[in-house]
Amino acid sequence: MIGPLNHVGVAVPDIRKAIAFYRDVLGATDITEPQDLPPQGVTYAFVTLPSGQVELIEPYGENSPILKFLERNPKGGQHHVCFEVDDIHIAKTTMEARGMRVLNEPRIGAHGTLVVFLHPGDSGGVLIELMEAPDVEH
Numbered sequence: 001m002i003g004p005l006n007h008v009g010v011a012v013p014d015i016r017k018a019i020a021f022y023r024d025v026l027g028a029t030d031i032t033e034p035q036d037l038p039p040q041g042v043t044y045a046f047v048t049l050p051s052g053q054v055e056l057i058e059p060y061g062e063n064s065p066i067l068k069f070l071e072r073n074p075k076g077g078q079h080h081v082c083f084e085v086d087d088i089h090i091a092k093t094t095m096e097a098r099g100m101r102v103l104n105e106p107r108i109g110a111h112g113t114l115v116v117f118l119h120p121g122d123s124g125g126v127l128i129e130l131m132e133a134p135d136v137e138h
């Protein structure tokens with residue numbers, strides 16, 4: 001059921017500084033313009049490296065879910081990993097059946113498909129995002 005790793009999420013205090021680092025120091029390519037995603041409380045941008053994408057996320061708004069993370073990690077840090085699934089609804093019920101706390105109802109994520117998050121307390125301290133793979137026929 002769990003498909004390929006889609007991206008590694010990195011929380012940052014300043015997304016444009018972070019983009020400059022990934023571009024100028026690491027040579028990232030295909031860098032997207034920062035986009036606000038108010039319902040998810042983040043501003044995000046994707047940078048591409050040979051092994052895949054890094055998603056840079058900066059808090060958006062006072063209720064951003066990453067504000068406390070950045071209070072704990074003021075310079076930013078590795079925040080989550082995101083795996084693709086064919087059907088987010090099946091994935092959600094399967095994860096719940098396997099004892100995972102799913103933190104939200106499926107909602108649109110940065111790639112424009114439905115996503116859910118698993119509570120890191122159930123997944124070895126790693127925040128896991130599941131996203132419905134783009135271009136999957138339903």
Ligand SMILES: CC[C@H](C(=O)O)C(=O)SCCNC(=O)CCNC(=O)[C@H](O)C(C)(C)COP(=O)(O)OP(=O)(O)OC[C@H]1O[C@@H](n2cnc3c(N)ncnc32)[C@H](O)[C@@H]1OP(=O)(O)O
Binds near residue numbers: 103126
């Ligand atoms: C969706 C758009 C985009 C995309 O790709 O499409 C994104 O990925 S945006 C990513 C930002 N959105 C989210 O992270 C939504 C899901 N996250 C949450 O609901 C919260 O961040 C939550 C519940 C994971 C943590 O909330 P909060 O930090 O406010 O609660 P606590 O401080 O009480 O933390 C509880 C417990 O979890 C540990 N924790 C928190 N964040 C992380 C993390 N990123 N990785 C691992 N562990 C994390 C924290 O240390 C606490 O642990 P404890 O042992 O209980 O002290």
Ligand SMILES: [Co+2]
Binds near residue numbers: 007009082110129
């Ligand atoms: Co993500």
